[in-house]
Amino acid sequence: MPTITVVIPALDDAEMLRACLGDLAAQxxxxxxxxxxxxxxxxxxxxxxRAAGATVIEQPVRGIWPAAATGYDAASGDIIARLDADSRPPVDWLLHLEAExxxxxxxxxxxxxxxFYDGNTVIAGLGQVLYIGGYFWAMEIWLGHPPIFGSNFAMRRAVWHGVRDRVHSGMREVHDDLDLAxxxxxxxxxxxDERLTVGISARPFSTWRGFGRRLRWAxxxxxxxxxxxxxxxxxxxRRRWDEEHSAEAPGVA
Structure with missing residues (x-):
C-alpha cells in the first residue's frame, strides 16, 4: 500500500491547527x-x-505557495495530501484517498x-456558491480537467517532482492550487470526487475585503x-499528447 504524507502550511493558526491535527490523529x-x-x-x-507528533519545517518567506512547496519537497510519502491549518478532515479522509x-x-x-463550518451565513453562502462552486465550474472549462482545491487534495509524489520546477512557488499573491493545475x-x-469533502473555515470570506483579495489572486x-x-x-x-500516445500503443490507429 502507498505511504501518505500530509502537508499543512500554517501561519499564526495554533488553535485551528490543534483541531486539524486532532482530526488527523483520529483517522x-x-x-x-x-x-x-x-x-x-x-x-x-x-x-x-510538535506536540501532535508532526514534523515542523520553517519557511520564512511568507505566502501559501512558498510554504506548501517547502512541504511537498520534504515529503517522503508516495502520496502527498494537502490540508490547510483550518481544514477539518472527516475520519475516513485518508482511507478514502488511499482507496482511490x-x-x-x-x-x-x-x-x-x-x-464551510463557521462564519456569517450570507458570506459563507456566497463563498460556497460563487467562489468554490464557480471555481470548479469555470476552471474545469478552462483547464480541460478538474481544478485542484488546495484545502483538500492529494497527488502522487512523482507528479510534484515532475512539475515543481515549472510552478511559481516563489510568488505570494497567487492561488497555489490553480498555478499547480x-x-x-x-x-x-x-x-x-464530490464525496471527498473536508470542513473549511469561512474566515477568508468573513469580510468583503478578504473576498476581494481572493478574487484578485485569481x-x-x-x-x-x-x-x-x-x-x-x-x-x-492535449490533442497532441493523445495522438502521440495513441500512436505508441500497439493496435491503436
Whole structure:
C-alpha cells in the first residue's frame, strides 16, 4: 500500500491547527507522515504541531505557495495530501484517498470540495456558491480537467517532482492550487470526487475585503498564464499528447 504524507502550511493558526491535527490523529487510516510548514508564526503554531507528533519545517518567506512547496519537497510519502491549518478532515479522509489511488493507478491527482463550518451565513453562502462552486465550474472549462482545491487534495509524489520546477512557488499573491493545475503535464489524470469533502473555515470570506483579495489572486494567477495557457492552446496540447500516445500503443490507429 502507498505511504501518505500530509502537508499543512500554517501561519499564526495554533488553535485551528490543534483541531486539524486532532482530526488527523483520529483517522481510520493514519498518516505515515505529517509535515507542518511554519510560515513565520508568532504564536504557538510550531509547538502545537510538535506536540501532535508532526514534523515542523520553517519557511520564512511568507505566502501559501512558498510554504506548501517547502512541504511537498520534504515529503517522503508516495502520496502527498494537502490540508490547510483550518481544514477539518472527516475520519475516513485518508482511507478514502488511499482507496482511490490504489483503485486507479493512472490517477495523478485527486481533489474534492470544502464545506464551510463557521462564519456569517450570507458570506459563507456566497463563498460556497460563487467562489468554490464557480471555481470548479469555470476552471474545469478552462483547464480541460478538474481544478485542484488546495484545502483538500492529494497527488502522487512523482507528479510534484515532475512539475515543481515549472510552478511559481516563489510568488505570494497567487492561488497555489490553480498555478499547480496549470503546470501539470497533459497526461496527468486529475479526478474530482464530490464525496471527498473536508470542513473549511469561512474566515477568508468573513469580510468583503478578504473576498476581494481572493478574487484578485485569481485574476493575477489567470493573467500570468496567458496566452501560453489559454483554453484553446491547452486543448491543442492535449490533442497532441493523445495522438502521440495513441500512436505508441500497439493496435491503436
Amino acid at each position: 481510520l487510516r493514519p498518516a505515515d507522515e505529517i509535515i507542518v510548514v511554519d510560515n513565520g508564526s508568532t504564536d504557538d503554531t510550531a509547538a502545537v504541531a 489511488f490504489v483503485d486507479d493507478p493512472d490517477m495523478g491527482v485527486l481533489t474534492g470540495p470544502g464545506v 496549470f503546470h501539470l503535464d497533459p497526461g496527468v489524470v486529475v479526478r474530482y 485574476y493575477t494567477t489567470l493573467r500570468m498564464h496567458l496566452p501560453e495557457e489559454s483554453p484553446w492552446r491547452r486543448r491543442a496540447a
